[in-house]
Amino acid sequence: MRVVLSSYGSRGDVEPLAALALALRQSGAEVRLVAPGDQEFADRLAGIGVEMVPVRYSVRVLAAGPRPNSPEDMAERVAALAKAQYAAVAEAAEGADTLLATGLFPAVTGARTAAEKQGLRYAYVTFFPGMLPSPHHPPYPLPGRPLPEDVSDNRTLWDLDVDSVNAVFGAGLSALRTEVGLPPVPSVRHYAMGGRPLLAADPVLGPWQRPAELDVVQTGAWFVPDERPLPADVEAFLRAGEPPVYVGFGSMGMQGSTEPARAAIEAVRAHGRRVLVSRGWADLGLIDDRDDCMAVGEANHQRLFPRVAAVVHHGGAGTTTTAARAGVPQVIVPQIVDQPYWAGRVAELGIGAAHDGPVPTFDSLSAALATALAPETAAAARTVAPTVRADGAERTAKLLLDGFGEPA
Incomplete structure (x- = not known):
């Protein structure tokens, strides 16, 4: 056939x-x-x-x-x-x-x-x-x-x-x-x-x-079953400290790259966490040279997500489901079409937070991260993970x- x-x-x-x-x-x-x-x-x-x-x-x-x-x-x-x-x-x-x-x-x-x-x-x-x-x-x-x-x-x-x-x-x-x-x-x-x-x-x-x-x-x-190893520099960053928060918005432009990246990095740091920034189509980048933050290109999410503290993303179906399978809390900053739906489902299931609106700021992301990084959210994410087909x-x-x- x-x-x-x-x-x-x-x-x-x-x-x-x-x-x-x-x-x-x-x-x-x-x-x-x-x-x-x-x-x-x-x-x-x-x-x-x-x-x-x-x-x-x-x-x-x-x-x-x-x-x-x-x-x-x-x-x-x-x-x-x-x-x-x-x-x-x-x-x-x-x-x-x-x-x-x-x-x-x-x-x-x-x-x-x-x-x-x-x-x-x-x-x-x-x-x-x-x-x-x-x-x-x-x-x-x-x-x-x-x-x-x-x-x-x-x-x-x-x-x-x-x-x-x-x-x-x-x-x-x-x-x-x-x-x-x-x-x-x-x-x-x-x-x-x-x-x-x-x-x-x-x-x-x-x-x-x-x-x-x-x-x-x-x-x-x-x-796609993905067995690709993580890049050596990403692996070294993960091993160098506590699990970071992953921030990536895929193919979304995020209305420019500088301010969303700054808001995300500063909000994650305010919670005492390291940051792993995915460049994506918006070409997000770092805001300084501190060693608690790293920018990454293409990386295997199936290997990466189980090793981070939370995933901040745009709410595409694939990223949402991969994070759920990994048992990691999520913050969804929805932009278009299906993304508000997935943000709502993540919040309803208690496995993360739906960001209020498409433009992330320090205050809005800090509030969403407080929910995602709470112990009860992590517990719910671990409970849902094995139920995902x-x-x-x-x-x-x-x-x-x-x-x-x-x-x-």
């Missing part, structure tokens, strides 16, 4: 598919992974032996560039991204049987259009419950389409969301489909998600609540090999 996995987004959108690719390959399938052509993805996937087909549309450039300021600009960007993903998936899909897609919505629709054109089975996956229609939560507002203030019923809001998704993404997708000889679709959202999406989130950390509009299959989160990718691989999916 040949499977194509398609994603477009940050590391958190690509890494889970790498885990699924490895699980599928171990089960005898042939796998190709379509991902942004940025060098970091190419290096990561080459390092674990996953065949990658690059999307010729840099996600770093997209993230750093200006936002569309008109419906016409948005339609042009949607069409460009959908077309780029379509081309990469079409290249990867020769001789394939099944496509699984995730990532930014325009990329998902481009991927499914390629699957439709080539007659592949199709499945959609998301990594947190809030992306899927449900009476238990509202949809996320789309650019230029705020949720109406006079409507509070979630079912009604999801019904309105169909029109919002069509308004934001419909013209761009229609342009691609016209170009490849396919008719427009009545609902972009339903086309992207299908009728039976996968939810690759841990049932304890991100439970799916029924009833809901869709027949959702929750698999558990997907992890580690077999999500393997379970999903079996589903796909058994024919899961629907006609594209």
